[in-house]
Amino acid sequence: MPTITSELMTRRQVAELFQVSQLTVIRMEQDGKLQAIRLGAGSVRYRRSEVEKFISNSISATAS
Numbered sequence: 193m194p195t196i197t198s199e200l201m202t203r204r205q206v207a208e209l210f211q212v213s214q215l216t217v218i219r220m221e222q223d224g225k226l227q228a229i230r231l232g233a234g235s236v237r238y239r240r241s242e243v244e245k246f247i248s249n250s251i252s253a254t255a256s
Contacts, residue, residue: 200229200237
């Protein structure tokens with residue numbers, strides 16, 4: 193059974209997955225492409241399902 197922490201990704205994890213900088217992930221968030229969860233004290237997490245959805249949408253867009 194997945195735990196809450198396994199369902200959340202840090203900004204660094206998302207950046208490593210996409211092979212981009214963390215600044216690029218911030219820009220993706222600001223552009224509304226990724227939805228962030230703010231935990232306070234500067235901590236930000238992303239739902240793994242949202243990241244996977246972004247990947248799926250990106251692949252679909254390039255295939256069209």
